[in-house]
Amino acid sequence: MxxxxxxxxxxxxxxxxxxxxxxxxxxxxxxxxxxxxxxxxxxxxxxxxxxxxxxxxxxxxxxxxxxxxxxxxxxxxxxxxxxxxxxxxxxxxxxxxxxxxxxxxxxxTLQFTNHDPKGFYDCIAFWDPMHGIAVGDPVHGQFALVATNDGGASWNPVPSVSRPRSLATEGAFAGSGTCLSIQGESVWLVTGGNAARVFRSSNRGNTWAAADAPILHDS
Missing domain, CATH: 2.40.10 (Thrombin, subunit H)
Known part of the structure; x- marks a missing residue:
């Protein structure tokens, strides 16, 4: 190819x-x-x-x-x-x-394996070689998130209170690892499905705000 x-x-x-x-x-x-x-x-x-x-x-x-x-x-x-x-x-x-x-x-080195049978991870992004975050499709109404602060030696689930909630049938895009983007302290997450939204966190994933995206979705 x-x-x-x-x-x-x-x-x-x-x-x-x-x-x-x-x-x-x-x-x-x-x-x-x-x-x-x-x-x-x-x-x-x-x-x-x-x-x-x-x-x-x-x-x-x-x-x-x-x-x-x-x-x-x-x-x-x-x-x-x-x-x-x-x-x-x-x-x-x-x-x-x-x-x-x-x-x-x-x-x-295999650093992380998802053991949740309902889980499906989509994207990964890093602030620097030591600090990164990975996102998966929603489980029980919230996007799955794991983060590392030690170069991947450990990947820990982000607490439920800090994970963005999803709409029905909303999911992340797993086609090319482009659903997460990082700049400065901020991280953006884009979604699709019955809704197309952009989530933004300005504090490395501790809190999130969502905005509707005026683009085609549900495909």
Whole structure:
């Protein structure tokens, strides 16, 4: 599969050029997530436990499979360097997992597994390499949230009082790891389903405010 949709997003961030180069991903897996660290370093993720890494601006991509994750769908990747990256697998129950590497993908540590049979995690985002948050579809009327303050050594459920409540059939978007965005101390969560809303927290997920989004939904 070629990175026709990945690379324009990745490297246009660092250049005002109006032309793009199609680059070969060297994998047949469907690609879902993308994280560009610099003009030279980028990571991607996809089905069948696949991850990709480039350290030369996409001229070449190293492809690998996380051991024990061959059946998982990595919908989100968040990278901080050529060595350090997190992967989030989306799926029901224990298919939702978080992995981390600190050596460029040579070794991966399983940091989090969702054990709630009703849970389905969608996205992950970080304020910095130590502090991050992951969101899942609603369970019992509230979005699932777990957070880390120690680089993923522990992922702890956000207390119920701090988790945003959902409307009926409202859920997060798990297609490409883009339902969470972080800037400064704030984090935004976008939803879809019978309602399309934007949640914003200005204090790293302790409290949330919701606003309706005037876009098509229920599809």
């Amino acid at each position: 070629r990175l026709r949709w990945l690379l324009p997003v990745a490297f246009s961030t660092f250049s005002l050029a109006q032309s793009f180069t199609v680059q070969n991903s060297n994998t047949t897996s469907d690609l879902r997530g993308l994280s560009a660290v610099s003009p030279h370093i980028a990571w991607a993720s996809g089905t069948h436990g696949t991850y990709l890494r480039s350290i030369d601006g996409g001229e070449t991509w190293t492809v690998g499979t996380v051991p024990g994750a061959e059946t998982l769908d990595f919908r989100d990747v968040e990278a901080f360097s050529a060595d350090e990256a997190y992967l989030l697998a989306a799926g029901p129950s224990e298919q939702s997992r978080i992995y981390k590497t600190t050596d460029g993908g040579r070794n991966w």
